[in-house]
Amino acid sequence: MRYILSLDEGTTSARAALYNREGHRLAMASVPIPCRYPQPGWVEQDAAQIWTAQLDAMRRTLAEIDAQPQEIAAVGITNQRETTVVWDRRTGAPIAPAIVWQCRRTAERCRTLAASAEAARVTAKTGLVIDAYFSGSKVEWILDHTPGARERAAAGDLLFGNIDTWLIWNLTAGSTHVTDPTNASRTMLMDLATGDWDDELLALFGIPRAMLPRIVPSSGICGQMAATVLGVEIPIAGIAGDQQAALAGQACFRPGLSKNTYGTGCFALLHTGGERPVSRHRLLGTRAANLGGGAQFAVEGSIFIAGAAVQWLRDKVGLIESAPETEQIAQSVAHTGGVYLVPAFVGLGAPHWDAEARASLTGMTLSTGRAELVRATLESMAYQTRELVQAMEADSGAPLEELRVDGGAAQNNFLMQFQADMLGCPVVRPRDSETTALGAAYLAGLAVGYWSSVEEVESFWQAERVFTPSMAAAEREALWAGWQAAVARTRSQGC
Numbered sequence: 001m002r003y004i005l006s007l008d009e010g011t012t013s014a015r016a017a018l019y020n021r022e023g024h025r026l027a028m029a030s031v032p033i034p035c036r037y038p039q040p041g042w043v044e045q046d047a048a049q050i051w052t053a054q055l056d057a058m059r060r061t062l063a064e065i066d067a068q069p070q071e072i073a074a075v076g077i078t079n080q081r082e083t084t085v086v087w088d089r090r091t092g093a094p095i096a097p098a099i100v101w102q103c104r105r106t107a108e109r110c111r112t113l114a115a116s117a118e119a120a121r122v123t124a125k126t127g128l129v130i131d132a133y134f135s136g137s138k139v140e141w142i143l144d145h146t147p148g149a150r151e152r153a154a155a156g157d158l159l160f161g162n163i164d165t166w167l168i169w170n171l172t173a174g175s176t177h178v179t180d181p182t183n184a185s186r187t188m189l190m191d192l193a194t195g196d197w198d199d200e201l202l203a204l205f206g207i208p209r210a211m212l213p214r215i216v217p218s219s220g221i222c223g224q225m226a227a228t229v230l231g232v233e234i235p236i237a238g239i240a241g242d243q244q245a246a247l248a249g250q251a252c253f254r255p256g257l258s259k260n261t262y263g264t265g266c267f268a269l270l271h272t273g274g275e276r277p278v279s280r281h282r283l284l285g286t287r288a289a290n291l292g293g294g295a296q297f298a299v300e301g302s303i304f305i306a307g308a309a310v311q312w313l314r315d316k317v318g319l320i321e322s323a324p325e326t327e328q329i330a331q332s333v334a335h336t337g338g339v340y341l342v343p344a345f346v347g348l349g350a351p352h353w354d355a356e357a358r359a360s361l362t363g364m365t366l367s368t369g370r371a372e373l374v375r376a377t378l379e380s381m382a383y384q385t386r387e388l389v390q391a392m393e394a395d396s397g398a399p400l401e402e403l404r405v406d407g408g409a410a411q412n413n414f415l416m417q418f419q420a421d422m423l424g425c426p427v428v429r430p431r432d433s434e435t436t437a438l439g440a441a442y443l444a445g446l447a448v449g450y451w452s453s454v455e456e457v458e459s460f461w462q463a464e465r466v467f468t469p470s471m472a473a474a475e476r477e478a479l480w481a482g483w484q485a486a487v488a489r490t491r492s493q494g495c
Contacts, residue, residue: 001073004445005061005234007054008437009079009163010242011035011100011264012311014053016061017437018072021450023460025432027067029060036097041104041346044097047085050163051170055229062230069230074221075171076238076444078245078436079163081186084138086149086211087166089159092174096146098163099138102265102304102346106137107355113137118204125201127185127192127277127285129353133302135162136188140205153208160211162187164239168223171236176223179213180239181287181295190215192285193276195295218244218289219443238443240289242436243267247298248289248443249435250404251461253454258392258400260385261436262409264311265349266303268388270396273297281391282351289443291454299395301350301388305343305359306381307409312345313377319370323408330375330414338363340383340486341376351391352491360490363482381409382419383483389423402426406435413467421471422480431462 003026008015012035017028031053036044062069082101087094099105113119114130128134139160143149152158161169165179184190184197189207191198197212216222218240225234240248243261247269250259255273260266269288277285277299288296310326313319320326342348344357361376389400402425409415410433420427432438445451 001450002071003067003073004441004450005058005072005075006437006441006444007058007075007077007167008242008440009050009054009167011080014050014057015437016054016057017434017441018061018065018067019438019441023438023457025434025438027061027064028434028437029057029064031057031060035100039105041107043100043103043346045083045100047087047094047098047166050098051167054167069232069234072234073450074235074237074444074448075225076440076442077164077167077236078240078242078440079167079183081162081183081241081243082133082135083163084135084142084160085163085166086139086142086158086160089157092169095149095158096142099142101133103138104132104346104355106132106141107347109137109140111355122188122201122204125191125198126188128188129282129284131353132355133349134186134188136201136205136207139207143206150206153211156208156210158211160207161213164241165213168236168239171225171229172223173226173228175226177213178216178222178239180216180218180289182218182241182244182289183239184215185287186241192287195287217292219291219447221447235448237447238440240440240443243269243300244287244289244298245439245443246406246436247271247439249437249439250406250430251458252404253458257404259404259406259435262306262381262405262407262415264306264308266306266381266385268301268385268392269298270392271296271298277395279391279395281394282353283388283391283395284350289439291443291446299392301391303384303388304347304349305345306384307407308345309341309343309377309380310409313374319374326374326378327412327414329371330378333371333375336363336372336376336379337365337367338482339368339372339376340483341373341380342486342490343377343380344490348491351387352487354491357491360486362486362489378412378415379418381415382422383480385419386422386480400425402428404428404430406430406433416467417470420467420469421476424469424473424476427467428463429465429467431464
């Protein structure tokens with residue numbers, strides 16, 4: 001067995017990668033997946049298209065190095081979290097479009113719930129702030145707005161899953177309906193402490209337990225890829241939501257280690273080990289990937305729009321042709337001239353949790369040009385990340401020693417240096433920045449003995465570059481004060 005195959009289904013693309021015993025990525029292919037925006041704040045995808053794109057990416061990856069399916073020891077799966085699919089148990093056909101994690105269509109329902117007597121109990125059980133981000137209200141919406149869905153769900157004819165569950169169902173030809181604790185902890189339907197679905201939460205959203213997948217360890221054989229997919233059966237042995245997979249891919253298996261992923265959104269996680277976190281600063285308690293032993297936890301801060309703002313610059317505003325060129329454009333000016341972009345296109349995530357806020361561009365003058373706008377867009381990712389890190393430091397009572405980074409925008413040297421300057425601590429970029437796919441591979445490989453121990457995979461992690469702070473403290477704090485003022489204006493206009 002020469003390879004581990006990792007399937008990495010993200011918001012904008014389905015990717016697949018092959019890894020060898022040294023943890024080196026040998027091949028990777030990506031297939032784009034479009035999003036639809038039927039109303040302002042609504043985001044949805046075609047679940048069938050997600051499956052075919054992932055299948056295509058998998059086959060392209062094998063073809064890239066002429067790898068044979070029988071050479072694959074195991075498959076690991078990682079996925080965009082919270083995105084919700086409901087499908088027919090018998091036909092496997094989705095009954096409605098997949099509601100994407102960014103979608104705000106259930107924001108009013110969540111505001112009502114957050115103001116109710118049940119709110120404190122929901123947060124205490126789940127570790128989550130009540131928000132449309134999570135899956136519970138999305139499932140409820142599909143059942144309420146699809147004709148006959150509630151009756152079919154009550155009769156046991158419908159199944160629910162996030163994208164991990166949906167892919168595994170299709171990979172196993174409908175024989176396996178499972179998820180793992182990292183994904184289950186993002187539904188607002190699981191008790192964070194027990195790691196099981198909670199009947200009180202299910203009743204709150206009117207979701208029959210029979211719809212829900214079985215929760216299995218993040219690392220462990222949970223099913224077999226059907227021979228109809230690639231010609232041979234292959235164990236499916238790793239599952240983790242994308243951000244927890246990235247935490248594993250950054251070798252953050254132990255308490256106190258942290259990472260930030262710069263993707264469509266931005267997600268900072270701090271591993272807390274077997275200790276369930278309780279945030280006093282509006283961060284989320286969540287499950288980290290478990291390796292078959294006891295429960296593992298993390299505290300997380302979620303930013304809804306990060307790299308998506310760069311896509312906006314490219315696709316909607318036309319200021320750039322590609323994301324990589326933003327580095328040179330941003331470096332062509334010394335500063336933004338007081339311009340701030342607060343990218344609240346779908347509201348603000350942690351630590352604000354303001355669904356009503358909308359994006360704003362402030363501080364422009366007649367001297368503001370393309371370069372200043374591009375630079376302000378990149379800087380917004382660093383400012384939002386500082387908000388998360390400050391909340392983590394306040395919760396933990398200890399300063400962050402370093403931040404490990406990954407994701408597409410982590411390749412932008414300007415952004416990473418500005419991030420280090422804003423945090424006042426080193427930012428460390430690993431040799432392989434595709435840590436989400438790598439983490440899923442680690443979980444699968446450990447489960448089947450392809451790698452012998454956590455210590456072995458920890459030894460694979462190497463820094464490619466360390467960005468150290470170089471900005472004067474007075475300049476940093478002046479820029480930070482400007483960001484805080486811009487966010488305050490954004491929130492007031494949203495309300």
